[in-house]
Amino acid sequence: MPVTDEPQVRAAIDLNLRLNVPQIIPRDPAAELAALPALLADVQATADRPLSEATTLPAAAYTSDAFYRWEVDNVLRSEWQCVAHVSQLTEIGDFITLDLLGEPLIVVRDKSGSVRVLSRTCPHRGMDIMPPAFGHGPAEPRVGPLGSGHTRLFLCPYHSWTFELDGKLKACPEMHEACGFQRSEWGLREFRAEVWHGFVFVNLDGKCAKTPGKQWTDFDTHLEKWSSQDLVVVDARTWECPFNWKVIVENFMESYHHVGAHIKSLQPMMPARDTWSEVERPHSIRCHLPYGAKERSAIAAAEAAGGAHEVFPLIPKLDERSRYEWGLTLGFPSLLLAYVPDCLIWYRVQPEGPHKHTLLTTLLVPRSVTQLPDFADRLARGTAASVGFHLEDMEMCVGVQRGYYSGGYQRGRLSHLEMPIWLFQRYLATRARGTWPTLDRPAAAAQRD
Ligand code: FES
Ligand SMILES: [Fe+2]
Known part of the structure; x- marks a missing residue:
């Protein structure tokens, strides 16, 4: 039986962490440092391939201390x-x-x-x-x-x-x-x-050229629609994650894994094959996860019966597209937001080395929703769903990091549905060149309009 309850998943995470320890300790810092230029060149060559030829990055991008130190200076402390x-x-x-x-x-x-x-x-x-x-x-x-x-x-x-x-x-x-x-x-x-928009950002090196408002104009209107400054964090959970910070970013943004990890939870709602990514942008990735026919008819049936299919009241005045899909945005390097028609999901990522990070998963709803007489019941149902699919994701992320330590790791080919992973590679590649996506290469086209 797959393990799906929170205490069991947390215990499984601890066991996997212990299994990884021997792979983490015997590192050769000098050899890793010497290999860094070749690794950065490999990331750029990988990112330069078209999506139809895309592969995963070398495992060292997820295990090397030297690469992590490079990320700290060029990706993490230098951005918001x-x-x-x-x-x-x-x-x-x-x-x-x-x-x-x-x-x-x-x-x-x-x-x-x-x-x-x-x-x-x-x-x-x-x-x-x-x-x-x-x-x-x-x-x-x-x-x-x-x-x-x-x-x-x-x-x-x-x-x-x-x-x-x-x-x-x-x-x-x-x-x-x-x-x-x-x-x-x-x-x-x-x-x-x-x-x-109600979120607090820090730029640790103090040198980022643009403010969040200047660089993330692409999802400005989306945060406006959700009135994110007026939302309230109603659930927050900390996870000690024994995997590289990029693993959760990639997992959050690609929806190909609905066919596996979320086969019973998200796949029936938002079939993987219908998910798509917008045009490449310098500072963000934006994806759409449209509801499938089954979910749309469940909504129609609930509304016809005078009820609501969603757990919380709908975010007011959503346009047709936002009403019938989940939206995902990544503000480079690690601002993860999911726009759900009745709530917002925000993940806070705290990298702590190549092998681990601390993750805070949250759920936000309008303040008025917290005053509803049945709010406690709604929250219990809402978190059962959001934590439920996160537990499914945790197994995959833990397992992927184990693969990066293995001699059996291969540079796997990507599906077109994994365009966000390829776009994220292109972001890392541009940081290695001291620029941002679309500024020194033509922008990759959107998968749909
Ligand atoms: S007061 Fe002495 S270290 Fe803070
Ligand atoms: Fe997932």
């Missing part, structure tokens, strides 16, 4: 990472903590109402002011399981330096003999952040 949704930070003093690419961070709403991304590294001796799992800090009684909390000030537990919500140093004991010490010069470091 989505770290929070404003519904997680509604009041002044609300914050969440997370660790992103080695940076211990606080995302906080300060006294002026602005959302900031601050370093948790104390400017005194470098202490992480809220080291994970220790439970220190002024917000200790209110720090939630997902690192969320509420506070008036931040306190470093080591020598009790305290910081305002905007990171300024407010007080520090016994520093009066430190010559020339100016409190105003010793705040928590702040990273470049933007709030766009």
Whole structure:
């Protein structure tokens, strides 16, 4: 019997992680570094092939520490990472903590109402002011399981330096003999952040040329339709993923696997063969998963009976296409959103090396939906579905990473339905050339209009 309940899947993930350990430890850093130029050249050559000749990348793109370090500098720290949704930070003093690419961070709403991304590294001796799992800090009684909390000030537990919500140093004991010490010069470091359509983004190297609003114009209107700034995160789950961050990105975006992993769940609703990708763009990929005849007739039958087929009320004023499909967008490199006619799904990806990442899966609905008398029941049904297909995906992602460690790994051929994987390869290839898709090669055509 396939394992499909959440505790069983989490236990299976742990076992697979343990099985991978011997493959992960004996790496030769010098050899990997020496092989990096050839690997980047291979990624570019692979991406330059037409879709009809596309293959998977070399396994090393998912296992090499040197390649991961290259990604950290050229793909991850240099681009925008989505770290929070404003519904997680509604009041002044609300914050969440997370660790992103080695940076211990606080995302906080300060006294002026602005959302900031601050370093948790104390400017005194470098202490992480809220080291994970220790439970220190002024917000200790209110720090939630997902690192969320509420506070008036931040306190470093080591020598009790305290910081305002905007990171300024407010007080520090016994520093009066430190010559020339100016409190105003010793705040928590702040990273470049933007709030766009209700999502909070950070650009860790501070050098990204375009803001989220400038570079992701392609799905701007889609987020507007879902009024994403007014949605609320109603379910959030953390997953320790023993696989490369690109594995979840690729899995999220290609729908060919409806014929396998989701044969009983998503395939009857949205048959793989009808899914398609839009024209290639510099900073994003956009896909459509139209409802099949079976799903459309189920909707028609429910509406004819005066009811609704969806779990939550429909997002208001959706056009015909958005009403009868799921949309997927990837904002390079890792902003993953699924537009469902009654909700929005957002995955937060925190890469932690070539072999693992932490994933936060969330479900968002309009705030008004949370006031419905039967909301708890609807939420239980909604998460049963969204977590259900995620559990199916987790098995595939865990299994794919195992293949990357294997001598049996082959550079597999891609189906035309896997165009998003090929487009993602083309993104990585352009980053290796210091540019973005469509800027130095003609744009690949859409699969449909
Ligand atoms: S390290 Fe933070 S107060 Fe000393
Ligand atoms: Fe899936």
